[in-house]
Amino acid sequence: MRGKVVALVAAAVGIVACGPAWAGWPDDKPIEVVIGFAPGGGTDVMARKLLPFVEQRLGGKAKFVVLNKPGAGGEIAFAAIARGAPDAYSIGVVNVPGYNFIPMTRKTQYSTDEIRLVARVVDDPSVIVVPAESKLTSLAEVLAALRSKPGSVTIGHNGAGTNGHLAIRMLANAAKVEPNEISYRGTAAQRTDLLGGHLQVGMVSLSELPELHGTNKGPLRAIAILSKQRSPSLPDVPTAEEAGIPITMTAERGFAVPKAVSDEIAKKLEAAIAEGLRDPEYIKSSPGDAPVLAFMPGAEWQKRLDDMNQALRPFAEEMKAQEQK
Template structure:
């Protein structure tokens, strides 16, 4: 590391850094944090301590992060739900303004998955079936207003079909419901269904990313865009910090994370965990947050998800 002027940053960091993960152990954001944990001592000279604070669809962890001392010793992992939750008006903070992104680490496209035993071999066949049998197909998601729920509603709206939605408490449960035949489709993180695709129990019909997945098992799956549908909203994992952090400290962290995320060893560890590294710097991350917020606002209005959530609260 090059020498910085004699400021707070010269000594920073002189003790371990805590990273708040707002979801449980084994989740995608947790795997990202643990991949960073292995590399942080090499680039920042101090250990990274991972603390899982799950609950409230991420709100519990992000509330703690937004309210933390902005001295650089408490950072967090953010995902698209940090942009989504404030729309529902139930969060303590408006995360897009209370937090600042330091880096995007990974892009996490979702996939539309169905049971392999179902007659729909393609996305078109699924849509056609749904049009002929309105409201008969059920899709599972991790809770009303969750990102998979928004994707399902976006898909129904884009294709003019009616789906019945069934809320669960997380991605693992939605996959179990799909395998058990209780629902007909799910939008999930590809890592949750990869093994089922390999053993032939689940079929993937489309990917929400702009590009196809790099994983050899799933690389043949077409994107929604390639199949004529404008569904290109993907989750992502990034490093975020509380606002008002001293510039020198923020720059030091941003430089450190850039070096980590572009390190071939880190990329290999992430790929092994089934995650695609896609680095964005602080400015690019901020632009991404803004663009995604606008896309989400439009979808929430157009699909009526926002109305439904507000009605539930009354």
């Protein structure tokens, strides 16, 4: 009898010790936030500006530490999120459509089933940019050059499966052209090569051009936006559809945790992100993100991605077929 009592007491202690292990979150230690692109790009800048406001909402000793793990179109970072411990001290940012598209094209180091989406933060349309002194002043001129000589125009993107890469593939299919694609580890590298004359055209996101918003003046110039309608931030920049190419592509960014993270932590983080995004000081400090902020709860975002996968699958099959040739 005494043995049974001891066993029951031990079990109870184990439940008390293990059950609320998450209760100290996020005060126990800093939370590592993994980002799949180099410092200075849209994802990195968004996270670094927003996270201090999320810390305030979490309260206590909450502290985020950003860790950049660029490469493979975000796959390295997504894999790090999937392998994180269930204590939520290692979380990350996911970039759609790359996050859900890459596993459609090849075997990856992660599965989306291993990751729980917490909150979408932005929905950011792709923008086609050129150096200010470029002779290519419109999307029509880019397409005309490619029709005249296939592969004659270099167009940059941030890795296979990213929104920029898919946007270029969609553009090539719709316009029946073949650009010379150049893959980069992030928008900062694209910008460097554009300004240095080593890249003719860049495929970036609207939030990554805050210096152009309202004026479209500077060392770079936007010549088309891949959204359904013109952006209030770039009112003079036509949509691709206005150039006769009816395609749209946006980059969605948000936060995710390992699948085994508790509901309590996930909901706590989701609420803090939602509140941080509404903070007037955050909006003021992040002029690039302000026009594209689009909060969506994790469960709703996951349903959106499930629906999106149907539209992306044909492009995945096309990419696999090309690789097999």
